[in-house]
Amino acid sequence: MAKQNSIIALSGRLGNQVYYYRKDKKNRKQYLVRRAPDTVQQTTATKRAATDFGIASKSSRLIRNSLREYTQHCYDNTLHYRLNTMMGKILRADGSHPAGRRMLIAANMQLLKDFQFNRAASIHQLLKATPVIEKNDQGDLILSFPGTFTSSSNALRNVTHLSIKAIGLSVNFTKHTTRQVIGEATIIKRGEKYSPITLKLDPDSRNITLILLEVQSLYEVNGHLHLSQNKTACVLDVMAIIPPQEQPKEVKKQYRNKAPRLWTIPPYPVPASILRSVVYNSLPEG
Numbered sequence: 001m002a003k004q005n006s007i008i009a010l011s012g013r014l015g016n017q018v019y020y021y022r023k024d025k026k027n028r029k030q031y032l033v034r035r036a037p038d039t040v041q042q043t044t045a046t047k048r049a050a051t052d053f054g055i056a057s058k059s060s061r062l063i064r065n066s067l068r069e070y071t072q073h074c075y076d077n078t079l080h081y082r083l084n085t086m087m088g089k090i091l092r093a094d095g096s097h098p099a100g101r102r103m104l105i106a107a108n109m110q111l112l113k114d115f116q117f118n119r120a121a122s123i124h125q126l127l128k129a130t131p132v133i134e135k136n137d138q139g140d141l142i143l144s145f146p147g148t149f150t151s152s153s154n155a156l157r158n159v160t161h162l163s164i165k166a167i168g169l170s171v172n173f174t175k176h177t178t179r180q181v182i183g184e185a186t187i188i189k190r191g192e193k194y195s196p197i198t199l200k201l202d203p204d205s206r207n208i209t210l211i212l213l214e215v216q217s218l219y220e221v222n223g224h225l226h227l228s229q230n231k232t233a234c235v236l237d238v239m240a241i242i243p244p245q246e247q248p249k250e251v252k253k254q255y256r257n258k259a260p261r262l263w264t265i266p267p268y269p270v271p272a273s274i275l276r277s278v279v280y281n282s283l284p285e286g
Contacts, residue, residue: 004031027077048100056088059104059173063087063210066169066178067117067236070214073227074118074234082119086112104173106208106243117236121155126215126235127162128153129194133211133240141166141201141211143239145194155232161218161225162188166199170207179207187218187225201242209242 004010009031010019018036021029042050060083064071071079093108116122124130129147136142143166168181183199201209217233218225228234 002033004033023077045099048098051100052091052102053088055102055104056091057084058176059091059171060084060087062171062173062176062178063169066171066180067167067212070167070212070236071117073216074121074231074236076117076119078119079117083115086115104208106241109208109241109243112210112238113241115238118231118234121232121235123213123215123235123237123239125153126155126217126233127194131213131239139201141168141199143197143199143213145196148193149188149190155230156217158219159217159228159233160190160220163214163216163218164188164194164197165214165216166197167212167214168199168201169210169212170202170205171210172207205242206244208244210238211240211242213237213239 004019009021009029010033011021011031012019013036016036017033019031019033021031024030060080064079064083076082087104090108090111091102091104093111094102094105096105097103114122127145127149129145131143131145134142134144145164149162163185165185166183168183170179170181172178179202181199181201183197186195186197188194199211214236215234217228217230219228220226
């Protein structure tokens with residue numbers, strides 16, 4: 001593959017040449033060019049694999065677009081590739097359907113647990129504590145954190161406060177729809193104990209629900225809090241996957257005929273003379 005050295009770098013197809021770029025380890029764009037193939041031959045297995053790849057890519061894009069307002073604070077240029085790879089792994093774990101018809105099953109979605117939208121930092125690195133998730137009698141989730149905010153990480157060197165928010169994302173991969181449930185953000189000052197967070201979920205949800213935790217670092221200046229621009233001081237992780245709630249089976253109602261029953265009519269007695277004549281006429285002649 002040839003490299004582009006011109007002042008104006010191209011991206012896209014031009015004739016039989018394809019211009020594109022890749023990012024190196026230092027996040028620098030390297031512009032390359034290659035020749036477009038004359039023909040592309042696809043076998044049946046290749047077409048089925050391409051179908052599964054398309055399903056995984058669409059599901060990944062659905063999740064990323066739904067959380068765009070949160071991922072912009074901790075942007076990671078590898079998120080597109082990493083989430084696509086994970087969704088493809090989840091899709092291939094479906095052993096009940098053949099290739100090309102695989103589905104995203106709730107049991108396999110547990111592989112998405114602990115996924116980091118920001119590869120540079122995680123919840124455990126930032127909080128130095130693992131949240132405990134419990135469900136109360138009303139069906140709401142309670143996220144509690146042991147310990148206090150006393151992290152000595154370099155990312156939190158000048159940080160005075162933390163903003164912690166729980167997010168519930170219900171996803172319907174068949175209809176390509178999502179629904180968010182946002183918990184109230186909790187502000188914690190350095191040296192204080194972490195406060196429990198309550199997230200009210202839909203108890204009758206028929207979709208897969210992702211429980212995410214967002215942590216943003218803040219620093220105080222003249223009594224005002226400002227968001228830290230350090231990339232490693234903001235995280236968004238998947239903490240749990242809640243499967244769809246089983247809906248009760250509909251029982252067919254048996255309707256009862258409430259109309260009054262008719263009285264049976266007693267048989268009318270037939271005289272013996274009439275019976276003898278009927279029997280006599282039915283006998284063959286001779």
